[in-house]
Amino acid sequence: MTKGSRDYGTTNAEWLNIFIWFKNKQYIMNKIKRYTKNPILTRNDIPYPVATVYNAGVVKFNGKYIMLFRSNIENGRSIIGIAESKDGYNFTPHKKPFLEPTSKDIFGVYEEYGVEDARITLLEDYFYITYSVYSRYGVRTALARTTNFEKVEKIAMITEVDQRNVVLFPEKINGIYVRLDRPHADINPWGIWISYSPDLIHWGNSKILIKPLHYHWDESKMGPGAPPIKTSEGWLNIFHACYPTINSTVYRLGVALHELDDPSKIIGVADEWILQPEEIYETSGYVPNVVFTCGAVPGKDGTVKIYWGGADEVMCAGEAKIMDLITLCKENPRKAL
Numbered sequence: 001m002t003k004g005s006r007d008y009g010t011t012n013a014e015w016l017n018i019f020i021w022f023k024n025k026q027y028i029m030n031k032i033k034r035y036t037k038n039p040i041l042t043r044n045d046i047p048y049p050v051a052t053v054y055n056a057g058v059v060k061f062n063g064k065y066i067m068l069f070r071s072n073i074e075n076g077r078s079i080i081g082i083a084e085s086k087d088g089y090n091f092t093p094h095k096k097p098f099l100e101p102t103s104k105d106i107f108g109v110y111e112e113y114g115v116e117d118a119r120i121t122l123l124e125d126y127f128y129i130t131y132s133v134y135s136r137y138g139v140r141t142a143l144a145r146t147t148n149f150e151k152v153e154k155i156a157m158i159t160e161v162d163q164r165n166v167v168l169f170p171e172k173i174n175g176i177y178v179r180l181d182r183p184h185a186d187i188n189p190w191g192i193w194i195s196y197s198p199d200l201i202h203w204g205n206s207k208i209l210i211k212p213l214h215y216h217w218d219e220s221k222m223g224p225g226a227p228p229i230k231t232s233e234g235w236l237n238i239f240h241a242c243y244p245t246i247n248s249t250v251y252r253l254g255v256a257l258h259e260l261d262d263p264s265k266i267i268g269v270a271d272e273w274i275l276q277p278e279e280i281y282e283t284s285g286y287v288p289n290v291v292f293t294c295g296a297v298p299g300k301d302g303t304v305k306i307y308w309g310g311a312d313e314v315m316c317a318g319e320a321k322i323m324d325l326i327t328l329c330k331e332n333p334r335k336a337l
């Protein structure tokens with residue numbers, strides 16, 4: 001009998017195990033801690049008529065958080081609005097949208113059905129924005145840039161058709177620009193790829209990095225989410241992935257770690273998801289059971305603010321410890337391919 005325990009009671013060693021189990025359980029439950037006042041932005045906050053506010057890219061600029069959010073307008077098509085915040089949670093939208101389909105040039109052809117899901121990367125002297133464009137010819141990805149979030153310059157189409165969810169790395173790696181992307185494929189569930197460019201416009205040398213796993217939470221498709229975050233241990237890639245159920249497809253968030261010098265090398269893809277639809281604003285809405293991210297902002301204190309659309313209808317935020325996400329990738333990985 002262990003000293004201090006009763007004859008038929010729990011031993012100290014057993015108490016210790018229970019304590020460790022509880023600590024681990026708590027740790028697992030806190031992969032992302034939701035902001036208590038979610039949702040942080042809804043259509044009621046927007047000073048022009050929209051049906052939804054979701055899938056926003058977010059960055060810090062001049063000490064403020066800038067959010068570029070997607071809204072369905074009342075014909076169902078999407079535009080991109082802008083909001084700003086001092087604390088990363090309380091956002092004030094601007095009076096007018098930030099980026100809308102144009103009728104001019106090549107953009108006029110491919111943005112006809114709307115612009116969606118902006119991702120923002122500070123790269124050299126510009127904030128680059130990658131966004132999906134829809135038209136009668138399918139979905140592509142476009143590139144725009146700004147220095148001040150007042151004026152925006154549309155630059156080019158940077159994918160062919162059937163390719164979306166493009167995120168840029170925030171620096172050249174080995175002298176070349178790098179992105180993660182997600183081409184559509186007929187005979188394989190859609191996965192996360194890497195591509196390279198000398199000028200941010202022409203991309204190639206593409207290679208698949210992470211593929212959905214059969215009978216796993218990401219089995220039907222996956223794609224890049226937030227632009228990669230540089231950490232001491234590698235590039236942190238927060239992505240989305242889907243699982244088909246009898247009712248609907250469930251969108252969740254996952255995390256992977258890529259080598260700093262060569263992000264085509266995967267250090268680990270966490271086996272577990274880091275966020276799934278649980279709150280009412282995620283399980284019910286414009287598209288139920290969806291959490292979908294386009295942006296995350298690392299802080300100086302080792303945390304990262306993660307932003308996601310809830311049920312394709314509202315914007316939500318939460319926080320995680322970067323080291324916890326790295327640990328998930330390293331200590332409990334699944335096969336990348």
Ligand code: BMA
Nearest residue numbers: 055116117251287290292312
């Ligand atoms: C994807 C994209 C996302 C959306 C998600 C869930 O295919 O359209 O913008 O959030 O579906 O509807």
